[in-house]
Amino acid sequence: MAGAVKCRIGIVGAGNVAARHAQVLGGFADVRIAGVADTDGPRAERLAAAHGAPVYDGHKAMLEDAALDAVYVCVPPFAHGPIELDVLDAGLALFVEKPLALDEETALTVAGAARRRGVVTAVGHHWRYLDVVAEARRLLGDRPVRLALGVWLDKVPPVPWWTRRDGSGGQVIEQAVHVLDLARLLVGEVAEVCAHESGHPPDREEGAVGAATGALLRFRGGAGGILGATCLLGWKHRAGLEVYAEGIALELSENRLVADTGEGRREVADPGDAKRRVDRAFVDAVMGRADDVRAPYEEALRTHRLACAVARAATSGAPVTVEEGP
Numbered sequence: 001m002a003g004a005v006k007c008r009i010g011i012v013g014a015g016n017v018a019a020r021h022a023q024v025l026g027g028f029a030d031v032r033i034a035g036v037a038d039t040d041g042p043r044a045e046r047l048a049a050a051h052g053a054p055v056y057d058g059h060k061a062m063l064e065d066a067a068l069d070a071v072y073v074c075v076p077p078f079a080h081g082p083i084e085l086d087v088l089d090a091g092l093a094l095f096v097e098k099p100l101a102l103d104e105e106t107a108l109t110v111a112g113a114a115r116r117r118g119v120v121t122a123v124g125h126h127w128r129y130l131d132v133v134a135e136a137r138r139l140l141g142d143r144p145v146r147l148a149l150g151v152w153l154d155k156v157p158p159v160p161w162w163t164r165r166d167g168s169g170g171q172v173i174e175q176a177v178h179v180l181d182l183a184r185l186l187v188g189e190v191a192e193v194c195a196h197e198s199g200h201p202p203d204r205e206e207g208a209v210g211a212a213t214g215a216l217l218r219f220r221g222g223a224g225g226i227l228g229a230t231c232l233l234g235w236k237h238r239a240g241l242e243v244y245a246e247g248i249a250l251e252l253s254e255n256r257l258v259a260d261t262g263e264g265r266r267e268v269a270d271p272g273d274a275k276r277r278v279d280r281a282f283v284d285a286v287m288g289r290a291d292d293v294r295a296p297y298e299e300a301l302r303t304h305r306l307a308c309a310v311a312r313a314a315t316s317g318a319p320v321t322v323e324e325g326p
């Protein structure tokens, strides 16, 4: 590939998920990591050094100085908004890690700007690239799902901002959003949600995220859904979605699908390539080679609005109508 055109990518936020994307992107012969920016200087330096990239103490300096085709925004939920708007203002393609923001308003503003700019966008809903999801869709065929049961049963992630409601937005917005995205894909849009939240993680102050959430979802197509999430465990216990339609039961997780059609349970392991595919699809779209971005910003906005509706229902105790369309 010497001399071949490379996709020049800048990364904002140099934490855990940025390191993962950088490792994947660094393995693509047609990509150059052309800048890393983080408000935490040493973190930015470490990631930049690992990939031979220039380092910046903020995204504005990177956008001014580095010649880029696209930017990955890998910051915590509270930091979304201004970065995306500056990236779009520069006319660059945009990859955003989920969740889109702490709230709905920020994401709606960014979606509007992305629509006006017409650039390639993608969001890190890599579950959409799981082979087991494709297999689940194939097995369902045109049978409408009548019941969906989603869970995210986990520990508190080891990042300082996560337990603050004004840092992460809470577990549904921050983590269970993957399950809600899958539910939208397999079942359809949700019309209304009710939810209840219980307590806080141990040793956390008031203003912390909820320790457990139970939600009831009414899908527009008539299906019922239940979502359960907790961060009270010391380990990741289970995260996934079960769907039921006439004569078929499917249990999906990031690693496997268990399917039962009454002739015995069949288990399919996922090959584990989704986290590479989500980056490959974005780069190919930016380079104009293919069009397989499965969660552009506008699509992820619908999932984010659903997660925000569940979070709002859980804190208010009142049913929340999910707005139709962006």
Ligand SMILES: NC(=O)c1ccc[n+]([C@@H]2O[C@H](COP(=O)([O-])OP(=O)(O)OC[C@H]3O[C@@H](n4cnc5c(N)ncnc54)[C@H](O)[C@@H]3O)[C@@H](O)[C@H]2O)c1
Binding pocket: 012, 013, 014, 015, 016, 017, 018, 037, 038, 039, 040, 043, 058, 059, 074, 075, 076, 077, 079, 097, 098, 099, 124, 125, 126, 159, 160, 174
């Ligand atoms: N799709 C997935 O599978 C997946 C996996 C892990 C994390 N994530 C998501 O990625 C996001 C980041 O998670 P993480 O674990 O990498 O967090 P992290 O705390 O390890 O890293 C975030 C980085 O962003 C930096 N930052 C904060 N504000 C900034 C700003 N204004 N400008 C530049 N840098 C800024 C921080 O200094 C930190 O280095 C979270 O929203 C998380 O949900 C997604």
